[in-house]
Amino acid sequence: CDGGSLTVGLQSDPNLYRTPSTVTAGGRSVRVPPDGEQHTFTVPLRPTNGACAVTFTVSPAVVPGHGDLRRLGLHFNTFRYTP
Numbered sequence: 001c002d003g004g005s006l007t008v009g010l011q012s013d014p015n016l017y018r019t020p021s022t023v024t025a026g027g028r029s030v031r032v033p034p035d036g037e038q039h040t041f042t043v044p045l046r047p048t049n050g051a052c053a054v055t056f057t058v059s060p061a062v063v064p065g066h067g068d069l070r071r072l073g074l075h076f077n078t079f080r081y082t083p
Contacts, residue, residue: 001052002083007042008056009078016062021074024057038077045081 010032012021017034026043033039045052058073 001045001047001050003047003052004045004081004083005042006045006052006054007040007078007080007082008076009038009040011036011038011075011077013072013075016064016072022059023074024059025054032074 010023010030012032012034014034014036020031020033022029022031023041025041026046028041028043030039030041032041043054045054056076061071061073063069063071
């Protein structure tokens with residue numbers, strides 16, 4: 001990887017969330033409303049030793065309950081790399 005950008009398509013689940021979620025990566029953040037629509041988020045890629053990595057943080061995460069103990073964030077529907 002020589003750098004570039006990564007654009008992701010994000011979607012919140014209106015059945016789990018009532019308020020927007022915040023996604024942070026690459027020193028940037030975006031709020032995703034629980035409207036069931038896809039929203040895009042573009043993060044710059046900075047190579048380290050020829051490799052690019054992005055860590056996304058989603059807040060808040062929700063535990064659905066009723067025996068389901070998973071921590072759920074957002075749907076990451078698409079990933080598009082641009083050199």
